[in-house]
Amino acid sequence: MKLNKEVFTKSEFILSFIFFGYFLFATLQEHDFVLLYFLFVSAFIFANIILVLVLLLITKSKKIGFDERDKFIESKSYRNAYISVVTIINVIIIISIFDNNIFQPFILFNSLFSTLFISYIILNLTKIFYYKRGV
Amino acid sequence: MKNLRLTNNIRKLRFNASEMTQQELADKLNVSRQTILAIEAGKYSPTLELAFRIAEIFKVPLEEVFQYNPSN
Numbered sequence: 071m072k073l074n075k076e077v078f079t080k081s082e083f084i085l086s087f088i089f090f091g092y093f094l095f096a097t098l099q100e101h102d103f104v105l106l107y108f109l110f111v112s113a114f115i116f117a118n119i120i121l122v123l124v125l126l127l128i129t130k131s132k133k134i135g136f137d138e139r140d141k142f143i144e145s146k147s148y149r150n151a152y153i154s155v156v157t158i159i160n161v162i163i164i165i166s167i168f169d170n171n172i173f174q175p176f177i178l179f180n181s182l183f184s185t186l187f188i189s190y191i192i193l194n195l196t197k198i199f200y201y202k203r204g205v
Numbered sequence: 206m207k208n209l210r211l212t213n214n215i216r217k218l219r220f221n222a223s224e225m226t227q228q229e230l231a232d233k234l235n236v237s238r239q240t241i242l243a244i245e246a247g248k249y250s251p252t253l254e255l256a257f258r259i260a261e262i263f264k265v266p267l268e269e270v271f272q273y274n275p276s277n
Contacts, residue, residue: 076239137236139249201239204248 072135073125076201083194085121089114090187097180107183143200151193158185212272215245218263233262 089110096106122134162181166172172181219225227245231238234255243249244259251259260267 072237074237074239135237137240138252138255139236139240139243142249204243204246 071129071131072133073129073131075135075140076198077129078122078125078134079194079197079201081121081125082118083191083198085117086114086187086190086194089117090191093183093187103176103179107179139205142205143197146200146205147193147196150196151189154192155185155189158188210274211250212247212274213244213270214272215241215259215270218265218270222263230259230262234258 093110096110097103126132126134162172162185172178215230219227219230227238227241231241234241236255240249240251244251256267256271260270263270
């Protein structure tokens, strides 16, 4: 038996949303941000592994099912995520022309990290959208 | 958005093939049940390869499984 990719995508979206929320909360507190990023990325990877294992155990599946529809949806969603990354980075570049404060490491790292996270959320959100609406 | 131009008779063919379930068809095609559901509902147009495999399973020509209606 194979785990449904749609269920996995939904769980992944919820997980990334929780992590991004926590990330925004953590950055508001003044921590050592290099350590924060390191811990955050490690925790996110670890949480994803746990999520896969738990879902496989709950559904009594041996692997995650992946067919041509999933592949098609994934390619479309990656395109959307790529567009969002390029757009946000362009906005950051435009802002940096007018405001040199953005070149401070804390702000720059935060904005890049947030860009990646937002694009990851967009990736999962568009995947759910295509699963619901159809491609 | 439903792809109304491409219609199919998979549900009817399944019924005629001794009431084959979506899961049984999905297992034969090595795809998920949700993919079969999406094809039947017109939410997903399968690749040419999958379309031919579906026709092969029901032992009918491809035109009997999928119909293209340009007027819709």
